[in-house]
Amino acid sequence: MRLELTRCTVRPWLAADGNALARHANNRNVSIHLRDRFPFPYELEHARKFLDWLMVQEQPTVWAIEVDGEAAGGIGIEQKTDVERISAEIGYWLGESCWNRGVVTEALQAVTAEMFRRFDLMRLYALPFADNPASVRVLEKAGYVLEGRLRQSAIKDGKVRDQLLYATYRS
Numbered sequence: 001m002r003l004e005l006t007r008c009t010v011r012p013w014l015a016a017d018g019n020a021l022a023r024h025a026n027n028r029n030v031s032i033h034l035r036d037r038f039p040f041p042y043e044l045e046h047a048r049k050f051l052d053w054l055m056v057q058e059q060p061t062v063w064a065i066e067v068d069g070e071a072a073g074g075i076g077i078e079q080k081t082d083v084e085r086i087s088a089e090i091g092y093w094l095g096e097s098c099w100n101r102g103v104v105t106e107a108l109q110a111v112t113a114e115m116f117r118r119f120d121l122m123r124l125y126a127l128p129f130a131d132n133p134a135s136v137r138v139l140e141k142a143g144y145v146l147e148g149r150l151r152q153s154a155i156k157d158g159k160v161r162d163q164l165l166y167a168t169y170r171s
């Protein structure tokens, strides 16, 4: 999948993205809002392992967000299984040097539409921590609606957090 947009390009990750990935990802202000599988510090070795894993996936569902000619962030879905196979969780991040330029809003809108075209999905949802106003704003600008608050549902760096459930639907 390649989506040429105004502020960014969403495209497959490449083996050559390792240095840019590690540079943008190695930031506490990014990782603090993400699951623990996105490590901090984020070393070049983490980037290499991620890219090695991705290169052997048959149908990858995570893509790079390219800004100013380099991979500066990522966006992807995780399709659920069994009776929830018509749902997928969407996640995203962007290097701090590119924040507040409308990049992820644009990427999220385009990827959301493309996921409904490509996959038999009825629903896409996201679970931002409740104290992540930038992500909430991005979701709302991209047309996702608040379905609820999952109280005390997650723990990050020893701090129990609420998550918000945002979703959008095929029709």
Ligand SMILES: CC(C)(COP(=O)(O)OP(=O)(O)OC[C@H]1O[C@@H](n2cnc3c(N)ncnc32)[C@H](O)[C@@H]1OP(=O)(O)O)[C@@H](O)C(=O)NCCC(=O)NCCS
Pocket (backbone or CB within 6 Å): 029, 030, 031, 033, 034, 091, 092, 093, 094, 095, 098, 099, 100, 101, 102, 103, 104, 105, 106, 126, 127, 128, 129, 132, 133, 134, 135, 137, 138
């Ligand atoms: C959340 C994130 C992806 C947003 O990316 P981005 O490209 O900067 O987003 P956009 O520029 O499209 O939109 C950001 C919006 O949030 C707003 N915003 C940013 N910081 C904010 C804050 N502290 N409080 C309130 N609003 C804030 C911006 O003003 C903008 O809204 P506007 O267009 O109405 O002015 C980016 O900040 C990021 O990667 N954060 C760390 C990882 C993360 O949180 N991922 C999501 C996990 S659910």
